[in-house]
Amino acid sequence: MSVDGLSINLATVREQWNLREAVEACARMGISAVDPWRDQVQKQGVAESARILKDNGMRVTGLCRGGFFPAPDAAGRAAAIDENKRALDEAAAIGAECLVLVVGGLPAGSRDIAGARTMVSEGIDACRAHARAVGVPLGIEPLHPMYAADRACVNTLGQALDMCDQLGADVGVVIDVYHLWWDPEFEAQIARAGRGNRILAHHICDWLVPTKDLLLDRGMMGDGVIDLRRIRAAVEAAGFHGPQEVEILSTEWWKRPGEEVLATCVERFKEFCQPE
Amino acid sequence: MSVDGLSINLATVREQWNLREAVEACARMGISAVDPWRDQVQKQGVAESARILKDNGMRVTGLCRGGFFPAPDAAGRAAAIDENKRALDEAAAIGAECLVLVVGGLPAGSRDIAGARTMVSEGIDACRAHARAVGVPLGIEPLHPMYAADRACVNTLGQALDMCDQLGADVGVVIDVYHLWWDPEFEAQIARAGRGNRILAHHICDWLVPTKDLLLDRGMMGDGVIDLRRIRAAVEAAGFHGPQEVEILSTEWWKRPGEEVLATCVERFKEFCQPE
Numbered sequence: 001m002s003v004d005g006l007s008i009n010l011a012t013v014r015e016q017w018n019l020r021e022a023v024e025a026c027a028r029m030g031i032s033a034v035d036p037w038r039d040q041v042q043k044q045g046v047a048e049s050a051r052i053l054k055d056n057g058m059r060v061t062g063l064c065r066g067g068f069f070p071a072p073d074a075a076g077r078a079a080a081i082d083e084n085k086r087a088l089d090e091a092a093a094i095g096a097e098c099l100v101l102v103v104g105g106l107p108a109g110s111r112d113i114a115g116a117r118t119m120v121s122e123g124i125d126a127c128r129a130h131a132r133a134v135g136v137p138l139g140i141e142p143l144h145p146m147y148a149a150d151r152a153c154v155n156t157l158g159q160a161l162d163m164c165d166q167l168g169a170d171v172g173v174v175i176d177v178y179h180l181w182w183d184p185e186f187e188a189q190i191a192r193a194g195r196g197n198r199i200l201a202h203h204i205c206d207w208l209v210p211t212k213d214l215l216l217d218r219g220m221m222g223d224g225v226i227d228l229r230r231i232r233a234a235v236e237a238a239g240f241h242g243p244q245e246v247e248i249l250s251t252e253w254w255k256r257p258g259e260e261v262l263a264t265c266v267e268r269f270k271e272f273c274q275p276e
Numbered sequence: 277m278s279v280d281g282l283s284i285n286l287a288t289v290r291e292q293w294n295l296r297e298a299v300e301a302c303a304r305m306g307i308s309a310v311d312p313w314r315d316q317v318q319k320q321g322v323a324e325s326a327r328i329l330k331d332n333g334m335r336v337t338g339l340c341r342g343g344f345f346p347a348p349d350a351a352g353r354a355a356a357i358d359e360n361k362r363a364l365d366e367a368a369a370i371g372a373e374c375l376v377l378v379v380g381g382l383p384a385g386s387r388d389i390a391g392a393r394t395m396v397s398e399g400i401d402a403c404r405a406h407a408r409a410v411g412v413p414l415g416i417e418p419l420h421p422m423y424a425a426d427r428a429c430v431n432t433l434g435q436a437l438d439m440c441d442q443l444g445a446d447v448g449v450v451i452d453v454y455h456l457w458w459d460p461e462f463e464a465q466i467a468r469a470g471r472g473n474r475i476l477a478h479h480i481c482d483w484l485v486p487t488k489d490l491l492l493d494r495g496m497m498g499d500g501v502i503d504l505r506r507i508r509a510a511v512e513a514a515g516f517h518g519p520q521e522v523e524i525l526s527t528e529w530w531k532r533p534g535e536e537v538l539a540t541c542v543e544r545f546k547e548f549c550q551p552e
């Protein structure tokens with residue numbers, strides 16, 4: 001049994017399993033790609049995590065997550081850059097195809113979102129040489145505008161690509177449908193990302209109606225309103241054929257047995273996520 | 277005592293007062309502009325509401341709300357258009373300066389947001405002659421992207437202005453900072469709205485960190501992260517000098533005495549909302 005084209009972001013089963021358990025469960029299901037989070041890797045140990053991933057034949061579609069560049073003072077911003085370099089080292093150690101950047105929101109006490117965006121751009125720029133040195137591209141993940149204040153002040157694909165254009169190579173984008181599905185410019189910007197060869201990863205889940213929590217109520221594919229098939233077709237037309245990575249942050253799904261969650265991911269991936 | 281340049285959207289005190297009580301309380305505070313909701317007007321009676329507003333010398337900065345154009349079938353869409361014409365009649369009867377449109381999200385069961393947007397555009401187009409006849413412009417209010425599925429599939433000011441350009445006159449925009457503050461294009465689009473003379477109203481409140489509820493956790497000006505002063509400067513530079521209208525949907529503020537809410541609105545308006 002194998003499930004081509006599917007990756008599991010390990011946050012999806014973070015309450016059920018540690019990294020080893022999650023990777024082994026994925027392998028048993030025929031899933032051959034994952035994206036772990038840093039805390040999962042660190043708890044297992046970086047070298048041990050690398051071994052587990054390799055022994056189970058896993059492609060590593062990313063490491064979540066770097067970012068959080070804005071800070072009230074220069075020392076804080078420098079510390080964030082150092083932390084991102086360590087994250088790049090860890091990404092390289094586990095063979096991750098990119099470091100996913102949740103870029104950060106407003107510094108405490110600030111109302112200056114343009115200023116925060118400049119801090120993000122400068123922070124990423126300061127990490128580029130290290131990214132090149134370790135061979136791991138930096139992937140800006142635009143987050144939904146409801147996270148602009150506290151998690152990421154990059155909120156559309158167009159804005160992320162503008163930042164890429166300004167920064168040059170070593171930087172690309174992570175396209176997560178949950179954050180971007182609503183944008184009237186979404187498909188045009190996917191095509192633009194393809195022309196610049198900027199797509200590093202494609203994350204999927206669904207937008208539930210109603211959504212009961214800003215952070216932890218993401219839906220399983222098929223349970224919401226996102227046209228995943230259409231978006232995947234646009235992503236492939238733009239030249240990206242890497243795995244679709246399921247990332248579901250959900251108190252509901254975290255309550256269920258991990259095997260059930262993975263089985264549902266596989267089933268829904270086949271039913272709702274294949275372009276026609 | 278008078279408070280120039282301030283309007284109160286009556287949803288802000290909807291749990292405390294009916295329309296008459298709210299209008300009289302505003303008048304006592306020296307507030308000379310309000311924007312009622314349709315259910316408040318209907319409960320009081322349209323003619324009686326008009327008298328109350330006039331007797332208290334109120335400018336009426338809008339009527340909330342028309343919209344909700346998408347529907348699964350043609351009959352549903354026709355019914356929505358009829359309902360919007362009735363809302364225009366009510367707006368005219370109370371002397372409202374615009375009918376605020378919360379345009380509607382996806383029809384039940386649909387994943388076709390582009391299709392929903394077409395339904396919105398067609399629905400507004402079908403109301404334009406009636407709007408012109410009764411002398412009330414239609415104000416598209418772009419809503420935050422977190423409402424794209426269930427309340428409004430128009431989610432940026434640029435998108436709303438594209439729709440205005442396509443529809444022609446009789447249609448403008450309602451700029452609510454809560455929905456739009458995060459947009460990297462926001463200020464450029466405010467300037468664009470001014471060039472087309474499209475700004476019909478300017479709504480204010482604040483974005484709280486953290487935001488605990490998607491719908492009913494809007495903040496009082498000054499309690500959040502929105503740079504209200506800067507946005508107002510942009511709105512005035514674009515040629516709009518009408519009142520700033522406080523619209524706070526908040527279970528927290530609904531628990532407090534109406535007088536306290538209004539007094540706080542006045543105080544915060546003076547402290548946080550005046551361009552330098």
